[in-house]
Amino acid sequence: MSALRPLDKLPGLNTATILLVGTEDALLQQLADSMLKADCTSELKVHLARSLPLPCSVNRPRIDLIVFVVNLHSKLSLQSVEESLCHLDAAFFLGKVAFLATGAGRDSHCSIHRNTVVKLAHTYRSPLLFCDLEIEDFRAAMAQRLVRLLQICAGHVPGVSALNLLSLMRGSENPSLEDL
């Protein structure tokens, strides 16, 4: 199965496609719904996947942004994300990948330490977002944010590209991570 490559297909007119990867189907579905509710001038397409690689039989549009959703309460989600990462082309990590960690709010339920996810995101030089997807308001805000990111990654925002995004998002990162 071949690795997923960015920019290997022509973009659809005014369409932006996001791929959400995670083991929590319900959360992904809710997030997708929230994203579609968000106000946006581009036509949004949301694909969900439990893990990578994707089957090649399906005809799918160009994928502009991949979000790996890690549930801090389950080790399985982290493991599956880590396995999925191997099936991505390196060019994707030039700003077209983001990590989303959910469940950090309830500390007692966490079976994965937050640092693990931070390190993972840092290893792949990709932005890491924290959000409790179970709470609707937070989910809506995150969906808004993701839609904005997706628009940039899809090239719908003139003057900004995914590469800019990478350096822009780094500012919010913890500076001590540079030493990791």
Add this chain to the structure above:
Amino acid sequence: METQSEEQAVTKPADSGGEGGPPQVAGAQAARPEDRMTLLLRLRAQTKQQLLEYKSMVDANEEKTPEQIMQEKQIEAKIEELENEVEEAKTAFEMKKLALDRMQLSTALKKHLEKVDIKTSVLMDNMKQILNLNKLIMKSQQETWDLEEKLLDVRKKRLQLKQASERKLLEIQTEKNKQKDDLDSMENSDKIKAIQQNLETEIQITTVIQHVFQNLILGSKVNWAEDPALKETVLQLEKNLTMI
């Protein structure tokens, strides 16, 4: 992997008709021409941006080829170079930070000094003491410099003396050698030898004459001890001429 990949649930919820769709649906079907215009302009900007991205991608891929050809050593050298650059940047940054810190400190101090009474402040006392200490340091440094200069002078003189004595010694040596050579040449010359031979024969002759005289005096049976002048002569004849 295959089983997992089957689980991929591609949802295309409301591809254009869903909640995400309304704007462009409205744009496509709007009766107002301005909406259409804005939509077209936006699409143009989008296409331009996407074209730019593809172009940069192509450029990046083209740039990659020479890098792949490059030898590992070159890459290592380059890495070193870049690391050096990073180090330089770091040091520059540190320097700037230090300068900034100093400036901030000085401004803070200034502000503080403006507020505080000059005569009573501990800071001023400290400053004065520091100034005094600085003066002292400068003075002692000057002294050390002077002393060092003197030491240097003395060393210079010593060196000069040493050189002069060396020269003199060399001269003495050559002079001695010369004398020796002269002596050797004199001893070996024919003239000296002839003179020595002459001297030897003369000495022999004189000894013979002495002996003859002695025997003459003794044979004449004169009491030579009574006459002092004669006595002296006889005694003189006793001298061994080779001992001279």
